[in-house]
Amino acid sequence: MNHRANNKKELIICLGSACFSRGNKNAVQVIKDYIKEHQLEEKVYFHGCHCMERCENGPVLKFEDKVYTQVTSERLIYVLDEIFHKYF
Numbered sequence: 001m002n003h004r005a006n007n008k009k010e011l012i013i014c015l016g017s018a019c020f021s022r023g024n025k026n027a028v029q030v031i032k033d034y035i036k037e038h039q040l041e042e043k044v045y046f047h048g049c050h051c052m053e054r055c056e057n058g059p060v061l062k063f064e065d066k067v068y069t070q071v072t073s074e075r076l077i078y079v080l081d082e083i084f085h086k087y088f
């Protein structure tokens with residue numbers, strides 16, 4: 001995979017219908033802005049995916065091997081801070 005080749009960490013947002021309608025629709029732009037603001041473009045490969053089959057615990061984000069559940073708009077920045085302070 002590309003992101004492995006250039007050593008990027010993978011951040012995936014679930015864009016399945018449940019997560020999308022529960023907040024991930026807006027979270028895409030918030031995350032893009034966060035990556036830009038924190039100059040993480042060279043370090044993070046951010047992309048969407050289909051349903052991760054955790055709809056009941058959505059909205060869902062995944063960073064590397066860890067799945068973050070119930071990432072509501074209220075929690076999103078907190079979760080991103082947690083991820084990026086831990087890994088970078």
Ligand code: FES
Binds near residue numbers: 016055059060
């Ligand atoms: S739509 Fe996100 S886990 Fe199903």
